[in-house]
Amino acid sequence: MKQIYALFFLFLFFGCKPETKLTNMKNKIVIAHRGASGYLPEHTMEAKVMAHAMNPDYIEQDLVLSKDDVPVVIHDIYLDDVTDVTEKFPERQREDKRFYVIDFTFDELQRLNVTERFDPKTGKQIYPNRFPKGKGSFKLHSFQQEIELIQGLNASTGKNIGIYPEIKNPEFHHQNEKDIAKITLNILSEYGYKTKNDKCMFQCFDAKELERARKELKSNLFLVQLIEFPEETKQLKHFATYADGLGPWYKQILDKKEGTRWQFTTLVEEAHKLGLKVHPYTFRSDQLDEFYSFEEMMQVLLFEADVDGGFTDFPDKMVQYLTKQ
Ligand code: CA
Numbered sequence: 001m002k003q004i005y006a007l008f009f010l011f012l013f014f015g016c017k018p019e020t021k022l023t024n025m026k027n028k029i030v031i032a033h034r035g036a037s038g039y040l041p042e043h044t045m046e047a048k049v050m051a052h053a054m055n056p057d058y059i060e061q062d063l064v065l066s067k068d069d070v071p072v073v074i075h076d077i078y079l080d081d082v083t084d085v086t087e088k089f090p091e092r093q094r095e096d097k098r099f100y101v102i103d104f105t106f107d108e109l110q111r112l113n114v115t116e117r118f119d120p121k122t123g124k125q126i127y128p129n130r131f132p133k134g135k136g137s138f139k140l141h142s143f144q145q146e147i148e149l150i151q152g153l154n155a156s157t158g159k160n161i162g163i164y165p166e167i168k169n170p171e172f173h174h175q176n177e178k179d180i181a182k183i184t185l186n187i188l189s190e191y192g193y194k195t196k197n198d199k200c201m202f203q204c205f206d207a208k209e210l211e212r213a214r215k216e217l218k219s220n221l222f223l224v225q226l227i228e229f230p231e232e233t234k235q236l237k238h239f240a241t242y243a244d245g246l247g248p249w250y251k252q253i254l255d256k257k258e259g260t261r262w263q264f265t266t267l268v269e270e271a272h273k274l275g276l277k278v279h280p281y282t283f284r285s286d287q288l289d290e291f292y293s294f295e296e297m298m299q300v301l302l303f304e305a306d307v308d309g310g311f312t313d314f315p316d317k318m319v320q321y322l323t324k325q
Contacts, residue, residue: 027308028302028307028308028309028310028322029056029057029058029279029308029309029310030055030056030057030058030309030310030312030315030318030319030322031056031057031058031059031060031164031279031309031310031311031312031315032048032051032054032056032058032059032060032312032315033060033281033282033283033311033312033313033315034047034060034062034075034313035047035048035050035051035059035060036048036050036051036054036313036314036315036316037313038127038130038284038285038286038312038313038314039130039131039314040131040138041082041114041115041116041117041131041136041138042075042082042116042117043061043062043073043074043075043082043114043140044114044138044139044141045138045139045141045145045146045149046136046138048146048149048150049149049153051315052150052153052157052159052161054315054316054319055159055161055315055319056161056312056315056318056319057161057162057309058161058162058163058164058199058201059150059161059162059163059164060163060164060165060166060311061073061143061146061163061164061165061166062074062075062076062165062166062168063143063165063166063167063168063180063184064076064077064101064102064168064169064180065101065102065173065178065180065183066101066102066104066105066106066109067102067103067104067105068105068106069178069183070106070142070143071142071143071144071180071183071184071187072101072106072109072140072141072142072143073140073141073142073143073146074101074140075168076101076168077100077101077102077168077169077172078098078099078100078101079099079100079101079104079109079112080098080099080120081117081118081119081120082114082115082116082117082118083112083113083114083115083140084112084113084115085099085112086099086120088111088112089104089108092104098120102173102176102178106142109140110139110140112139112140113137113138113139114138114139114140115133115134115135115136115138116130116131116132116133116134118133127284127286127287129286130286143165143184143187144187144191146163147163147187147191150163151191160199161199162199162200162201163193163199163200163201164200164201164203164224165184165188165200165202165203166202166203166204166205166226167180167181167184167202167204167209168180169206170204170206170209171206171209181204181209181212181213181217182217184202185202185213185217185219185221188200188202188221193221194220194221195220195221196220196221196222196244198221200221200222201221201222201223201224201244201245202219202221202222202223202224203223203224203225203226203245203247204223204224204225204226205226205227205228207225207232207235207238207239210223210225210242210243211241211242213242214242214243215242222244222245223242223243223244223245224243224244224245224246224247224277224279225239225243225245225246225247225276226247226248226281227246227247227248227249227252228249230252233248233252233265233267236267236270236271236274236276237274239274239276240274240275240276243276244275244276244277245276245277245278245279245308246267246271246276246277246278246279247278247279247280247281247311248267248278248280248281249280249281250280250281250282250283250301250310252265252267252280253265253267253268253278253280253301253305253307254290254300254305257290261304262300262304262305264304264305268305268306268307272306277308277309278307278308279307279308279309279310279311280301280307280310280311281310281311282310282311282312282313283297283298283301283310283311283312283313283314283318284312284313284314285313285314285317286313294314294317295321298310298318298321298322302321302322303325
C-alpha cells in the first residue's frame with residue numbers, strides 16, 4: 001500500500017510539473033523553429049532531438065512531398081541550399097538552375113547529405129556563426145519518422161511536446177497533381193492528432209488551402225494562418241472564420257520606436273478580439289535587426305505587444321527567459 005501512495009505522490013509531483021511551467025510562462029508558448037536550428041542544421045533529426053531536450057512547447061516541421069508522395073521535412077521545395085544535391089545528382093538540375101524535392105524519390109533523397117543553410121549562388125552559409133557548413137553527417141527524413149521521434153522522446157522523458165507542421169506551397173503541389181494538405185492531415189490523424197486538444201498546430205501561408213483544410217477536408221485541428229504581406233493584415237475577420245491562430249512576421253507587429261518605447265500596430269489587439277492566438281516568426285538571437293539584444297526582442301514582443309508565443313531558432317533562450325518571468 002505504501003508503495004502505491006509513494007507512486008501516487010510521485011505522479012502528483014511530476015504530473016504537476018508541466019502546469020507549473022505553464023503558469024510561470026504565463027501561457028506563452030515556445031515553438032522550436034525548424035528544431036534547435038540556431039545550433040544544428042535546420043530540420044535534421046539531430047536539431048529536433050536537441051530542441052526536445054530544451055523543453056519548448058512545440059517543435060516545427062516544414063513539409064514538401066517527394067516524387068513518390070512522402071512528406072519530407074524540409075523548408076523549401078528546393079534542395080540546393082541545404083544539401084549536396086549538386087554533387088550527387090548534377091543531371092537533375094532544372095532549367096532555372098534549381099533542384100526540386102519533387103523530382104526525387106524518398107530513397108534518392110536519403111542519399112543526400114544535409115548541411116547548414118547556404119546561398120547556392122555564392123556557397124556562403126547564411127548565419128556565419130552557426131554550425132559549420134559541410135561538417136557532420138546529416139540526412140533528410142520523413143514527417144512520419146519525425147513524429148515517431150518526438151512521440152518516442154515524449155514517452156521516454158515523460159514530456160508532452162507538441163508538433164507544429166507547415167505544408168509548404170500547396171499551390172505548387174496541386175500543379176504537380178499532389179495534395180499535400182490531404183496527405184499530411186491523414187498522417188496526423190493516424191498518429192493521433194485529430195482535434196484541438198491534441199498537441200498539434202497546423203500552419204500554412206496559403207489562406208485558400210488552410211480554409212480548405214477546415215471546410216473541405218474537415219480538419220478539427222488548431223489551424224494557424226501564416227501571413228507575410230501588409231495587405232493580409234486586413235483579412236483577419238475572414239481568417240477567423242476557419243483559423244484559430246495567426247502567424248505574422250514579427251515586423252508586422254512593430255510600428256515605430258518613440259524614445260525608448262516601441263509603438264505597435266493594431267494587429268495583435270485585433271487578432272485577440274477575434275479570438276485568434278498570435279505566434280510571430282522568427283526570434284533569432286543572431287539576427288536582431290531593430291533590437292539591441294535578444295532579451296529586448298523577447299520583452300517587447302512577448303510582453304509589451306502581448307503575443308501568445310513565438311517561433312525561435314534558440315528555444316533554450318526563450319524557455320529560459322519565460323521561466324524567469
Ligand atoms: Ca515554417
